[in-house]
Amino acid sequence: MISVNINGETRQLSGSLTVAALIDEMGLTGKRVALERNGEIVPRSTFPTQRLSDGDKLEIVVAVGGG
Amino acid sequence: MNDKLVIAGKSYSSRLLVGTGKYKDFTETRAALDASGAEIVTVAIRRTNLGQNANEPNLLDSVPMSKFTYLPNTAGCYTADDAVRTLRLARELLDGHSLVKLEVLGDPQSLYPNVIETIAAAKILVAEGFQVMVYTSDDPIVAKQLEDIGCVAIMPLASLIGSGMGILNPWNLQLVMERVKVPVIVDAGVGTASDAAIAMELGCHGVLMNTAIAGAKDPVLMASAMKKGVEAGREAFLAGRMPKKLYSASPSSPTAGIISSTRS
Numbered sequence: 239m240i241s242v243n244i245n246g247e248t249r250q251l252s253g254s255l256t257v258a259a260l261i262d263e264m265g266l267t268g269k270r271v272a273l274e275r276n277g278e279i280v281p282r283s284t285f286p287t288q289r290l291s292d293g294d295k296l297e298i299v300v301a302v303g304g305g
Numbered sequence: 306m307n308d309k310l311v312i313a314g315k316s317y318s319s320r321l322l323v324g325t326g327k328y329k330d331f332t333e334t335r336a337a338l339d340a341s342g343a344e345i346v347t348v349a350i351r352r353t354n355l356g357q358n359a360n361e362p363n364l365l366d367s368v369p370m371s372k373f374t375y376l377p378n379t380a381g382c383y384t385a386d387d388a389v390r391t392l393r394l395a396r397e398l399l400d401g402h403s404l405v406k407l408e409v410l411g412d413p414q415s416l417y418p419n420v421i422e423t424i425a426a427a428k429i430l431v432a433e434g435f436q437v438m439v440y441t442s443d444d445p446i447v448a449k450q451l452e453d454i455g456c457v458a459i460m461p462l463a464s465l466i467g468s469g470m471g472i473l474n475p476w477n478l479q480l481v482m483e484r485v486k487v488p489v490i491v492d493a494g495v496g497t498a499s500d501a502a503i504a505m506e507l508g509c510h511g512v513l514m515n516t517a518i519a520g521a522k523d524p525v526l527m528a529s530a531m532k533k534g535v536e537a538g539r540e541a542f543l544a545g546r547m548p549k550k551l552y553s554a555s556p557s558s559p560t561a562g563i564i565s566s567t568r569s
């Protein structure tokens with residue numbers, strides 16, 4: 239198990255999880271999202287190949303109403 | 306009338322830009338946007354809910370990117386670093402779309418822009434290929450600096466965000482417009498249709514607003530009023546108004562042929 243911080247919350251995940259698998263687990267597959275990992279943008283095209291590491295800090299964002 | 310608003314080489318028919326925040330629900334959001342005739346709409350970038358229900362309604366369904374030009378903003382950012390990170394995420398989110406609204410705020414009570422951090426962020430973003438429409442104060446020197454950095458539009462405030470106070474300093478807005486060549490779009494503080502008309506009569510190229518519409522008792526009706534206000538102000542500006550003269554009152558009717566007066 240690895241410990242990953244997602245949007246400010248610490249989660250325990252299985253060690254070899256890809257970003258795509260995480261997105262799927264969160265019910266976000268097919269939704270328009272963007273992801274930052276440890277301060278760097280993770281392009282959507284690389285979601286299936288990028289594997290998460292212990293201590294990763296993720297920001298997963300969407301577009302919402304705003305001025 | 307072929308009087309398009311051109312921003313970063315792209316033409317728009319509407320000079321009214323509208324925010325998507327603070328509406329009752331997405332139905333009202335879409336109805337107000339349609340009534341306003343806006344083509345460019347601002348959106349915010351926020352964390353997704355971790356426990357999100359897959360069937361929860363979302364903005365993109367009601368306000369599709371196929372019909373509107375999205376302008377992601379950096380609302381809630383107080384540092385250049387946060388603003389830059391937010392817009393990098395926005396560009397990835399919107400498939401490489403690079404037209405963005407930069408705003409870096411100075412304090413949460415006034416929401417007044419921190420122009421020093423704004424300038425720092427603008428330099429980085431322009432260098433990374435973003436087309437930056439920058440929210441700023443009505444300081445004409447800062448406006449020129451932001452243009453020199455390469456921002457594609459300057460967006461000075463009329464008054465504080467969400468205050469509805471209208472244009473508090475038309476003189477500064479005029480100074481801004483004299484100094485920059487890129488479009489000047491008044492952003493923040495518009496309250497009612499006459500405020501928007503006044504901005505356009507001053508020669509501004511467009512007006513951006515959110516609370517003025519969403520905060521009205523009837524947002525859809527106010528959106529329609531704003532559309533007309535912007536159009537009226539623009540036509541009045543292009544028509545070239547008569548001069549204001551304090552001591553040269555001049556009647557509109559002929560002075561010859563008046564019947565004899567019974568007044569002695």
